Amino acid sequence: MRKSLIGVDLGGTNxxxxxxxxxxxxxxxxxxSTERECGKEVVIDKLIRMVRRALERxxxxxxxxxxxxxxxxxxxxxxxxxxxxSPNLPDWLNVPLxxxxxxxxxxxxxxxxxxxxxxxxxxxxxxxKGSNSLVCLTLGTGVGGGIILDGRxxxxxxxxxxxxxxxxxxxxxxxxxxxxxxxxxVYASATGIVSEVRRRLKREESVLKKSFQGREDLxxxxxxxRAAKKGDRVSLKVIEQMGRxxxxxxxNLVNLFNPDMVVLSGGVTxxxxxxxxxxxxxxxxxxxxxxRERAKIRKARLGDNAGLIGAAGVALQAVxxxx
Amino acid sequence: MRKSLIGVDLGGTNxxxxxxxxxxxxxxxxxxSTERECGKEVVIDKLIRMVRRALERxxxxxxxxxxxxxxxxxxxxxxxxxxxxSPNLPDWLNVPLxxxxxxxxxxxxxxxxxxxxxxxxxxxxxxxKGSNSLVCLTLGTGVGGGIILDGRxxxxxxxxxxxxxxxxxxxxxxxxxxxxxxxxxVYASATGIVSEVRRRLKREESVLKKSFQGREDLxxxxxxxRAAKKGDRVSLKVIEQMGRxxxxxxxNLVNLFNPDMVVLSGGVTxxxxxxxxxxxxxxxxxxxxxxRERAKIRKARLGDNAGLIGAAGVALQAVxxxx
Numbered sequence: 001m002r003k004s005l006i007g008v009d010l011g012g013t014n015x016x017x018x019x020x021x022x023x024x025x026x027x028x029x030x031x032x033s034t035e036r037e038c039g040k041e042v043v044i045d046k047l048i049r050m051v052r053r054a055l056e057r058x059x060x061x062x063x064x065x066x067x068x069x070x071x072x073x074x075x076x077x078x079x080x081x082x083x084x085x086s087p088n089l090p091d092w093l094n095v096p097l098x099x100x101x102x103x104x105x106x107x108x109x110x111x112x113x114x115x116x117x118x119x120x121x122x123x124x125x126x127x128x129k130g131s132n133s134l135v136c137l138t139l140g141t142g143v144g145g146g147i148i149l150d151g152r153x154x155x156x157x158x159x160x161x162x163x164x165x166x167x168x169x170x171x172x173x174x175x176x177x178x179x180x181x182x183x184x185x186v187y188a189s190a191t192g193i194v195s196e197v198r199r200r201l202k203r204e205e206s207v208l209k210k211s212f213q214g215r216e217d218l219x220x221x222x223x224x225x226r227a228a229k230k231g232d233r234v235s236l237k238v239i240e241q242m243g244r245x246x247x248x249x250x251x252n253l254v255n256l257f258n259p260d261m262v263v264l265s266g267g268v269t270x271x272x273x274x275x276x277x278x279x280x281x282x283x284x285x286x287x288x289x290x291x292r293e294r295a296k297i298r299k300a301r302l303g304d305n306a307g308l309i310g311a312a313g314v315a316l317q318a319v320x321x322x323x
Numbered sequence: 324m325r326k327s328l329i330g331v332d333l334g335g336t337n338x339x340x341x342x343x344x345x346x347x348x349x350x351x352x353x354x355x356s357t358e359r360e361c362g363k364e365v366v367i368d369k370l371i372r373m374v375r376r377a378l379e380r381x382x383x384x385x386x387x388x389x390x391x392x393x394x395x396x397x398x399x400x401x402x403x404x405x406x407x408x409s410p411n412l413p414d415w416l417n418v419p420l421x422x423x424x425x426x427x428x429x430x431x432x433x434x435x436x437x438x439x440x441x442x443x444x445x446x447x448x449x450x451x452k453g454s455n456s457l458v459c460l461t462l463g464t465g466v467g468g469g470i471i472l473d474g475r476x477x478x479x480x481x482x483x484x485x486x487x488x489x490x491x492x493x494x495x496x497x498x499x500x501x502x503x504x505x506x507x508x509v510y511a512s513a514t515g516i517v518s519e520v521r522r523r524l525k526r527e528e529s530v531l532k533k534s535f536q537g538r539e540d541l542x543x544x545x546x547x548x549r550a551a552k553k554g555d556r557v558s559l560k561v562i563e564q565m566g567r568x569x570x571x572x573x574x575n576l577v578n579l580f581n582p583d584m585v586v587l588s589g590g591v592t593x594x595x596x597x598x599x600x601x602x603x604x605x606x607x608x609x610x611x612x613x614x615r616e617r618a619k620i621r622k623a624r625l626g627d628n629a630g631l632i633g634a635a636g637v638a639l640q641a642v643x644x645x646x
Contacts, residue, residue: 075613133480147579154472156581157456160614163578168571168609170494180574180609248491251503252575255486256470258479286491286503290398291483 007312012088024125069315071117119146121310131260139268187245190221243275247282265300330635335411347448392638394440442469444633454583462591510568513544529557566598570605588623
């Protein structure tokens with residue numbers, strides 16, 4: 001009988017459950033709205049139901065599921081499978097998710113932070129395939145991070161490692177919502193890019209001002225990237241600044257970890273061509289030659305599936321480690 | 324028969340060889356001047372001779388040496404025991420030191436970067452005893468670093484990890500000798516502190532100006548620390564600035580690694596009382612609460628012996644790992 005895995009991505013908006021091969025291919029995938037406003041019991045019931053359905057399908061298709069992995073945003077006690085807290089699931093405090101899932105299914109279960117799972121997925125079969133160590137940065141609403149060393153997630157002592165988005169790249173920079181000033185997230189997240197453009201629109205001319213005619217609160221990072229492609233100076237300058245600080249953050253990672261690779265994912269990578277040369281130039285100036293020639297900077301390959309596939313992958317690694 | 328280790332610290336100035344217990348106590352220690360100007364063959368002969376003598380003494384005292392560790396400044400290929408290059412031993416290029424020592428003595432040998440060895444030593448029996456992960460910063464002429472994760476040195480893919488001194492803490496800061504600007508080393512090394520005081524002496528009053536009467540090139544970091552204790556404003560301001568940037572660098576380490584501990588060693592820690600509160604305040608503002616409450620900031624305990632003891636310790640770990 002062929003073996004397989006179940007990968008779960010439990011997000012604030014959607015729950016996604018997939019059957020995944022031991023090589024990381026997705027056989028089938030279902031998505032349902034999380035409905036977190038209904039409370040965690042409802043969400044957990046939904047998750048259990050979706051997993052049961054996926055297990056049945058795996059059985060029907062002649063595969064034996066050997067492990068299940070769940071990716072969740074937030075602080076996770078990985079060994080015990082407890083969700084300590086989650087910014088996207090506010091009522092989830094100290095939820096023993098691993099125990100709850102194991103009660104339903106007699107399967108090895110791993111609960112992992114979603115950014116760590118995504119980093120693991122990219123390392124396993126994505127942009128970082130074949131590497132031994134990598135740092136993955138997700139440039140989305142915020143800036144998340146995952147660190148893979150010697151093929152394993154580095155969690156830190158409290159499961160709080162890899163907060164790359166909240167390393168300081170400019171001590172006197174703008175306020176970040178985390179309380180610090182000049183975090184990488186302030187410059188390299190979609191939110192940060194939009195804020196910076198808005199600040200500049202107060203005193204500079206831009207096509208964005210005309211397109212949105214006083215409704216600047218409506219535009220999003222995608223509009224900035226589109227305007228940049230048309231040559232809008234404000235948009236180009238903000239993306240250039242973003243590239244500079246992202247390069248500083250990456251140079252620090254290169255000098256600290258000396259990794260095989262730095263992988264960038266998330267919506268902001270839509271502006272890749274506008275920022276990647278600036279990033280690389282900054283890394284060239286700031287990092288040592290041997291580690292910087294080692295560390296390729298690559299765009300993520302797995303898109304939305306990274307967390308799902310990565311969660312399945314860490315679960316597989318956990319059962320293999322016990323062989 | 325009791326077992327023991329040999330630890331070697333091969334520096335640009337001195338070669339030190341010690342007999343070390345499996346618990347990290349130093350039984351005996353010898354130091355000779357490196358005389359690097361005589362060339363690497365002479366230095367290696369000296370090292371071999373000193374090791375032979377230490378082995379004979381161990382035998383005489385009834386102990387069986389089970390492993391030998393050497394700490395060396397520079398880039399090391401740890402698995403193969405090759406010194407790629409060393410800033411303090413300029414003619415040492417691609418020297419297969421492990422092979423050379425093993426030819427003389429039938430003993431397991433480990434060659435390790437000296438800052439990594441010092442970090443391991445502090446973790447093993449020093450300020451970090453009992454911890455699982457720590458980052459060690461040596462604030463000396465430069466700023467060196469060593470990273471211990473899950474009880475093991477993280478080397479990076481080229482043995483170039485842990486260059487904490489060359490992470491950017493102020494993108495527009497002064498030039499560093501590594502080519503970057505605003506590295507932690509520019510602020511938190513003895514050299515950096517002296518340079519900054521000199522810059523300020525051109526336009527500010529200070530007791531240092533009077534003490535050295537136009538010979539400002541003669542004073543050292545120790546003089547700055549002494550002047551600060553007497554209330555010299557320039558010295559205090561420079562140490563305060565040092566504390567601020569050191570705090571920024573440490574906050575970044577705390578958010579990236581979520582370690583048990585950050586250990587500070589080196590001559591600059593003589594000014595501990597003048598900077599530690601500033602460092603802690605900066606970390607409080609910039610790092611997340613869970614990892615910052617975890618990560619104790621401590622002064623190193625092993626002094627000059629850290630590298631020697633740590634080299635013996637990594638050698639012991641290597642032979643134990645093979646049991």
